[in-house]
Amino acid sequence: MNKFLSEKLVVISFISILLVVFLHAYGPDVTLKSNSGSLGFFYLLQLFLSQVIARIAVPSFFFVSGYLFFINYYPNKRSYIDKLRKRVKSIVLPYLLWSVFSFAIFYVLQSLPPFSRFFSKDLLTSYSLEQIVGRIILRPIAYQLWFLKDLFLLCIISPALYFLTKKSYGIWIVILAFFWSLNYSFFYIVRIESLLFFSSGSLFAIYFKHVLVKTNDNSLFTKSILLIWIILSGLNSYFIGAGTSNEGITLLYKLGIIVGMLSLWNLYDLLYAKNLIKQFSFFSNSFFIYVFHEPVLTMIKKGLMSVFGVTSISKFCVYLIAPVSTIVIGVFLAFFIKKKYPKVYGFITGGR
Structure with a gap:
């Protein structure tokens, strides 16, 4: 290759x-309809x-x-x-x-x-x-x-x-x-x-x-x-x-x-x-983010919903914030483990 x-x-x-x-x-569970009865934008x-x-x-x-x-x-x-x-x-x-x-x-x-x-x-x-x-x-x-x-x-x-x-x-x-x-x-x-x-x-x-x-x-x-x-x-x-x-x-x-x-x-x-394409080191952390993102994503969503309450706008905000937060945490955690404990990182990612 x-x-x-x-x-x-x-x-x-x-x-x-x-x-x-x-x-x-x-x-x-996001609200399906707007006040006019049409499909909601969110x-x-x-x-x-x-x-x-x-x-x-x-x-x-x-x-x-x-x-x-x-x-x-x-x-x-x-x-x-x-x-x-x-x-x-x-x-x-x-x-x-x-x-x-x-x-x-x-x-x-x-x-x-x-x-x-x-x-x-x-x-x-x-x-x-x-x-x-x-x-x-x-x-x-x-x-x-x-x-x-x-x-x-x-x-x-x-x-x-x-x-x-x-x-x-x-x-x-x-x-x-x-x-x-x-x-x-x-x-x-x-x-x-x-x-x-x-x-x-x-x-x-x-x-x-x-x-x-x-x-x-x-x-x-x-x-x-x-x-x-x-x-x-x-x-x-x-x-x-x-x-x-x-x-x-x-x-x-x-x-x-x-x-x-x-x-x-x-x-x-x-x-x-x-x-316009550049190779960044965090691209190689794909597998870690894949195995790491659940149940972390669910935990973040539950935590944010308990803080923001249950409304159409808050649900949509959680929908945006939770995955971005999960990805950022996953990237930084992957960097940390790979740098401090490379053998551990290799083991938990199957040698990747």
């Missing part, structure tokens, strides 16, 4: 992490950012992960075992570590009277040992960890994915895209979205790796695709807010995700061509 693509993947991963935090900051803006724009983040992660997994993939037992061994360190161990951490944090908070009032459901203090183990392994408190679980399962079945992609020349991915576009899932090991975009990454690693290492500085194309994405995002936000749902709306929503991913990818190239 050349330097350009390596730096590009780092930046896109960091942007995707920021989008994930805002996605999880979404609060569906509600629409929150939908636009979290439920439409930010939805490109997870597919982007799986695409990048699939590409990186298969870029130097050899269909033999030794290569397969070697890759799985590395993923145990980079995926499984962080998954278990952060799952235990998030469970412990919530358990302690629910046990302390000053904080227990913030929890009315899912009381961990009443769990049996079997429930605790199940919650840590299968349903982490830090719910964003589902991505790591799906990712490792995809790595396990990677020989089958390689065979299907190689032999069908990617045709089977088109079939996956068709079912994904209709919200139909027939694959019960992982989410179909995970399977589709991880496999799409494998397609580019196997057949089109030369495409990704080139810059596309076509300004007109990039600006056009960005404009289309903004228009699609506005329409999708309105349809979601209005509760409009049919196959056409679903297809429009999924099209918006694909166009959004393409927009982000090409926007980087355009900014790079104009020397």
